Amino acid sequence: MQARIVVLPGDGIGPEVASAAVAVLKAVAQRHDHQFDFQEYDIGGIAIDKTGEPLPRSTLEAAQQADAVLLGAVGGPKWSDPNAKVRPEQGLLAIRRALGLFANLRPVRPHPAALDASPIKAELLQGVDIMVVRELTGGIYFGEKTRTADSASDLCTYSIPEIERVVRVAGKLAQQRRKHLVSVDKANVLETSRLWREVAARVMQDEFPDVKAEHQLVDSMAMLLLSRPRDYDVIVTENMFGDILTDEASMLAGSLGLLPSASLGDREAGLYEPIHGSAPDIAGKGIANPYAAILSTAMLLRYSLGLYTEAGRVEHAVDEVLKARIFTGDLARGGASVSTDAAARAVIERI
Numbered sequence: 001m002q003a004r005i006v007v008l009p010g011d012g013i014g015p016e017v018a019s020a021a022v023a024v025l026k027a028v029a030q031r032h033d034h035q036f037d038f039q040e041y042d043i044g045g046i047a048i049d050k051t052g053e054p055l056p057r058s059t060l061e062a063a064q065q066a067d068a069v070l071l072g073a074v075g076g077p078k079w080s081d082p083n084a085k086v087r088p089e090q091g092l093l094a095i096r097r098a099l100g101l102f103a104n105l106r107p108v109r110p111h112p113a114a115l116d117a118s119p120i121k122a123e124l125l126q127g128v129d130i131m132v133v134r135e136l137t138g139g140i141y142f143g144e145k146t147r148t149a150d151s152a153s154d155l156c157t158y159s160i161p162e163i164e165r166v167v168r169v170a171g172k173l174a175q176q177r178r179k180h181l182v183s184v185d186k187a188n189v190l191e192t193s194r195l196w197r198e199v200a201a202r203v204m205q206d207e208f209p210d211v212k213a214e215h216q217l218v219d220s221m222a223m224l225l226l227s228r229p230r231d232y233d234v235i236v237t238e239n240m241f242g243d244i245l246t247d248e249a250s251m252l253a254g255s256l257g258l259l260p261s262a263s264l265g266d267r268e269a270g271l272y273e274p275i276h277g278s279a280p281d282i283a284g285k286g287i288a289n290p291y292a293a294i295l296s297t298a299m300l301l302r303y304s305l306g307l308y309t310e311a312g313r314v315e316h317a318v319d320e321v322l323k324a325r326i327f328t329g330d331l332a333r334g335g336a337s338v339s340t341d342a343a344a345r346a347v348i349e350r351i
């Protein structure tokens with residue numbers, strides 16, 4: 001197959017993990033006789049430096065025409081001045097919104113070989129396999145913001161259709177998995193959450209009667225994720241709760257450097273990125289963990305290109321590499337560790 005893939009390396013460790021991911025996609029293309037055409041564009045801080053904007057028009061236009069977009073990470077101390085008018089993160093939010101990517105899939109599956117990298121007891125982690133579906137284009141991230149001399153506000157809004165469509169994505173995933181869904185909100189306090197719960201309950205009852213649906217308050221969910229992670233299958237939640245819960249959930253897998261994500265909308269073309277940030281403290285050292293970015297390419301192959309065998313092959317290769325304890329520093333916990341490139345090469349050898 002032929003596919004146009006736009007690559008947005010971004011800032012910090014973004015370029016390092018993105019280039020590892022591209023190398024893996026090239027290996028997949030070679031092995032399976034596909035033609036992937038890669039085009040690189042700027043986003044985030046580097047784009048601000050070059051053009052003054054975190055999401056230049058040329059980047060957005062290329063992304064709109066691509067079959068899939070692969071992103072590294074954005075942000076860094078250079079652009080973190082609280083008084084700055086433009087910030088790298090705005091580029092990421094703008095591209096998610098402009099491409100209509102309302103559903104962010106974040107799978108959490110601790111690898112048996114990396115259980116000791118997690119601060120959670122191994123016996124709690126065995127068999128954990130969670131898919132968090134985070135709403136990505138609404139809520140407090142995108143509401144009106146105000147600032148006066150002595151106060152500030154961020155508006156959180158959700159409409160019924162916004163909730164329905166993301167719950168449907170989660171419901172479909174639950175049907176293909178263990179048929180259990182938990183919708184997370186703060187319905188004891190927030191009006192948006194009360195609407196969320198009402199709509200989620202109705203969609204699940206009317207359209208997914210075969211899926212067991214429950215509701216959980218976000219504070220309680222934060223606790224349950226650590227105390228009984230095995231009990232969860234699909235979790236669906238609003239934008240900010242999903243942001244926070246998935247960083248927490250990454251500790252089940254042992255490292256933020258292991259969690260991939262897919263951001264999907266109504267079209268097949270999606271955006272794929274590791275859930276970790278730009279990690280400026282280790283940028284440029286060649287030691288970043290590329291596995292989250294590499295696992296994001298597996299999601300790209302599966303969800304945007306429909307290449308299921310190839311997706312499975314990438315995931316299997318990463319499994320094998322972890323089994324062989326080819327760990328970057330974040331996983332090695334003081335033991336032997338390899339560079340970003342060596343980790344990527346180990347995956348490629350197994351493809």
Ligand code: IPM
Binds near residue numbers: 074275
């Ligand atoms: C994420 C990140 C982003 C978010 C930041 C960089 C804007 O934390 O993808 O989880 O909050 O969505």
Ligand code: MG
Binds near residue numbers: 243244
């Ligand atoms: Mg986050």
